[in-house]
Amino acid sequence: MVKAEQVHKWFGRVEVLKGIDLEVAPREVMCIIGPSGSGKSTFLRCINHLERVDAGRLSVDGQLVGYRERGEKLYEMPDKDVAKQRREIGMVFQRFNLFPHMTAIENIVEAPIRARGESKAVARDRAQKLLDRVGLGDRGNAYPTQLSGGQQQRVAIARALAMQPKLMLFDEPTSALDPELVGEVLDVMRQLALEGMTMIVVTHEMGFAREVGDSLVFMDDGVVVEAGAPKDVLANPQHRRTQTFLSKVL
Amino acid sequence: MSTPTKAGTANRPEAIKAVPVRHPGRWVAVAVIALLVAMFVHSVLTNPNWEWSFQWQNAFRGPVLHGVWTTIWLTIAAMAMGVVLGIVLSVMRLSPNPVLSGAAWFYIWVFRGTPVLVQLVIWAQLGSLYRNISVGVPFGPEWFTFETRNLIPNVAAALLGLGLNEAAYMSEIVRAGILSVDEGQTEAASALSLSRMQTLRRIILPQAMRVVVPPTGNETISMLKTTSLVAYVPYYELFFQTSAIGSRTFQVFPMLVTASIWYLAMTSVLMVGQYYIERYYARGSVRTLPPTPLQRLRMRLTRAELR
Secondary structure, eight states: OEEEEEEEEEETTEEEEEEEEEEEOTTOEEEEEOOTTSSHHHHHHHHTTSSOOOEEEEEETTEESSEEEETTEEEEOOHHHHHHHHTTEEEEOTTOOOOTTSOHHHHHHHHHHHHHOOOHHHHHHHHHHHHHHTTOTTOTTOOGGGSOHHHHHHHHHHHHHTTOOSEEEEESTTTTSOHHHHHHHHHHHHHHHHTTOEEEEEOSOHHHHHHHOSEEEEEETTEEEEEEOHHHHHHSOOSHHHHHHHHHHO | OOOHHHHHHHHOOOOOOOOOOOOHHHHHHHHHHHHHHHHHHHHHHHOGGGOHHHHHHHHTSHHHHHHHHHHHHHHHHHHHHHHHHHHHHHHHHTSSOHHHHHHHHHHHHHHHHSOHHHHHHHHHHGGGTOSEEEEEOTTSOEEEEEEHHHHSOHHHHHHHHHHHHHHHHHHHHHHHHHHHSOHHHHHHHHHTTOOHHHIIIIIIHHHHHHHHHHHHHHHHHHHHHHGGGGGGTTOOOHHHHHHHHHHHHTOHHHHHHHHHHHHHHHHHHHHHHHHHHHHHHTBTTBSSOOOOHHHHHHHHHHHHHHO
16 A cells, blocks of 8 residues: 655754665555654655655555656656645544634534535535544534533544544544543554554554554654564564663553 | 531621731832823913814814714725735735735735825826726737726725725735734634635634734724824814914914814724624633623722612
């Protein structure tokens, strides 16, 4: 589903991704862990072209992200085509990024109506079902400020799902939450994984990575240090850097 | 066992009745200000040069009322022009396209950098620069020709002068509003595959409004007063009309006071309007909207009854 080959990314002179090689199969749940500044969020943002890849190849569903290849040459994609690619990829942010001037249900129907041209009735119907699914069926008319952090993040997940994506990206979805609210968001994600959604999750929740993840990647300083089955990596890390990191967070 | 609240009310100690802190400074201030007000009132009532009855007779005469109306619609039209063009300019200024942002920068540089009075007169005098304006191929044939005297009548000069100048200021206000919206909003919208225009119109601008409205209210009040400069175009707005009566009757000063009272009345109405517009755009950023002054008054009255 996602294939990264030697992906590089620079911010000015700083090289934040130094050649990432990864592959995510359909229905796989991959968790990415690592210290802050290790480039894991940047890599995630490359997958839906919020950041452009500077070198290497990154493809989703066999299609190069943000570029079109004709012969030997790469052409930058116009915004319209980038938007089309993003329809297949849902994203959930650390800070929720709900639209504060819209109610929960308006947040969810916005993109299906505007970007996919769905009718209001159809979009609202699906939005209500999604809200039920994340356990917020009765909060559709609440504004984001009237919801707790955990509820906001669940609305954000419903909003991403409303575009019916094939792949979901989670960028530290529980890091901005009070500890007692983390569980409700992880439950929704676990349910999603069980239903067979392909997911890439940047997280600090080792328990979630162990239980739900099919694979675990440890990144540090812009490279993949170690990857494998979550149980192996967490219980028996091979590299010194992985060992020091895990000893601090476990 | 009784419930804690009941126990609390039963044993609650008497409310404290302490002697409040004295504020001698306030009494001094009251005395000074009362004296100044008394002096002013005395002058207003006894100095015949204020010509209150003359003002009263003239404040509602046809030409003055017509001037008031012109001031109002000029304000509305110029602000509408300023806001629409200002939004376009601010979006151009923030565009990654260097030609667009450069053009917007140049526009703002010119129109903000020259006095609005000069701009107004320039628009009115444009006829002396170009006698005729023709549409056609440069150095080639001409298709239409207008005489500028007919193309830009004084009313258009007034509107262009005020509106185009306002656009430069409004664009900076809108730009500040757009920049105040969290970048995460744009990212979320892009991730949801909304287009740049949709993101701007549906997500960014509505949120920018909260920052844009207060200074825009300021600009509107300022514009209402700036329309008085149109008297030099000349066009028949409030100040032009009151000055005309003043100089014709040799009662210049009383008519200046009349004009001031009219302007004050109109700006007061605008201030009330602004309060309610701000309240509307606070929706979603505060959990419960603050009460309006009317609601507050009613609350205070009912609470007073309870005591």
